[in-house]
Amino acid sequence: MLADAPAATATQAVGVGEREFAIAIYRPKVHRGKVKFNVRNLGEDVHDLVVTRKGKRVGALATIVKPGASATLRLTLKKTGAYRLICTVADHEARGMRATLRVVK
Numbered sequence: 001m002l003a004d005a006p007a008a009t010a011t012q013a014v015g016v017g018e019r020e021f022a023i024a025i026y027r028p029k030v031h032r033g034k035v036k037f038n039v040r041n042l043g044e045d046v047h048d049l050v051v052t053r054k055g056k057r058v059g060a061l062a063t064i065v066k067p068g069a070s071a072t073l074r075l076t077l078k079k080t081g082a083y084r085l086i087c088t089v090a091d092h093e094a095r096g097m098r099a100t101l102r103v104v105k
């Protein structure tokens with residue numbers, strides 16, 4: 001918990017759909033606090049998920065996600081602003097597997 005500012009206390013679920021080659025975020029804006037990314041691979045290749053803010057890695061899935069499989073990533077996003085969700089498998093990011101999640105107060 002942050003002492004200096006209010007943050008969401010309940011975990012906010014964010015659905016993330018991955019496929020070749022795009023990342024769809026079903027909830028593009030959340031409040032600061034706990035976020036649970038429910039990641040589903042809707043494609044035919046393996047994918048992963050890395051979350052960054054201002055170029056710094058905030059967190060990532062521990063494992064790669066196989067086609068048709070799901071994975072969960074729990075993070076506490078303490079700072080407001082734009083977070084990037086990317087897939088770091090091969091050249092997937094350059095091919096379009098990137099999305100933005102906005103975190104507001």
Ligand SMILES: [Cu+2]
Pocket residue numbers: 046047048087088089092097
């Ligand atoms: Cu990928």
